[in-house]
Amino acid sequence: MLKKGISAALVAVAFGVCATGAHAEIRTGQATDPSGDSLGGPGADIVSARTTYDTNGSLSVAVTTVGPPAGFFITLTGSVSGTDCLGVTGTLAGTAPGDLAIATITGIRGTGSALELITGNTVSFSTSAPAFAGKDWTCTKVAITDPGGNGQPLDELAAPIYFAGFEPDSDGDGVKDPSDKCPTVAAAGTADGCTPPPAPATTSKKPTSKKHKASKSKRCKAKKHHRKARCKR
Numbered sequence: 385m386l387k388k389g390i391s392a393a394l395v396a397v398a399f400g401v402c403a404t405g406a407h408a409e410i411r412t413g414q415a416t417d418p419s420g421d422s423l424g425g426p427g428a429d430i431v432s433a434r435t436t437y438d439t440n441g442s443l444s445v446a447v448t449t450v451g452p453p454a455g456f457f458i459t460l461t462g463s464v465s466g467t468d469c470l471g472v473t474g475t476l477a478g479t480a481p482g483d484l485a486i487a488t489i490t491g492i493r494g495t496g497s498a499l500e501l502i503t504g505n506t507v508s509f510s511t512s513a514p515a516f517a518g519k520d521w522t523c524t525k526v527a528i529t530d531p532g533g534n535g536q537p538l539d540e541l542a543a544p545i546y547f548a549g550f551e552p553d554s555d556g557d558g559v560k561d562p563s564d565k566c567p568t569v570a571a572a573g574t575a576d577g578c579t580p581p582p583a584p585a586t587t588s589k590k591p592t593s594k595k596h597k598a599s600k601s602k603r604c605k606a607k608k609h610h611r612k613a614r615c616k617r
């Protein structure tokens with residue numbers, strides 16, 4: 385009876401876990417960008433960014449700049465395609481400093497709003513809505529434009545943020561681009577994607593020995609009429 389009770393409890397726990405989102409997935413990624421490459425001031429010069437996407441429907445993107453954030457920040461979260469980030473995208477965007485940010489999804493008008501929070505030189509945008517659930521999102525692009533200068537681009541991430549486990553492998557050698565020092569030269573089986581694997585070491589002295597024996601045998605055959613006795617030794 386006790387065993388039955390325990391089994392029932394375990395089944396209930398198992399179902400409970402599944403019902404509360406056992407299949408949900410949290411994907412994260414981060415990327416850096418050089419400083420000093422912005423057409424704007426330090427507040428519009430991206431140095432790093434990171435994303436967290438919960439497939440239950442929460443998305444947040446944080447962008448760090450050289451100085452206190454200043455500009456119109458646009459973050460587009462989509463799907464890795466080659467080395468780009470495309471497809472149906474979730475946008476979190478807003479002017480920093482400011483308090484109104486927007487959240488939209490391609491093809492869905494007026495999806496909602498996003499929360500904007502500034503801490504030091506980092507501005508974070510986040511939203512949580514059913515429309516953001518279950519997307520095939522694996523990357524994020526970030527750009528800053530000039531809010532007072534007809535949207536002129538000031539700085540953008542040099543490469544999209546690729547979520548961990550979804551980084552592209554341009555040359556298909558099994559070494560993901562972020563760790564591949566030669567991303568266009570396939571070098572399977574290497575750690576850095578460049579150095580070809582070492583050639584298998586030539587083995588032992590046996591082949592030499594056989595060759596030697598063979599040549600000795602040939603020599604002996606040729607001379608068998610003359611030096612039969614010596615060859616046998």
Ligand SMILES: [Ca+2]
Binds near residue numbers: 417420539
């Ligand atoms: Ca930059």
Ligand SMILES: [Ca+2]
Binds near residue numbers: 555556559561
């Ligand atoms: Ca590679």
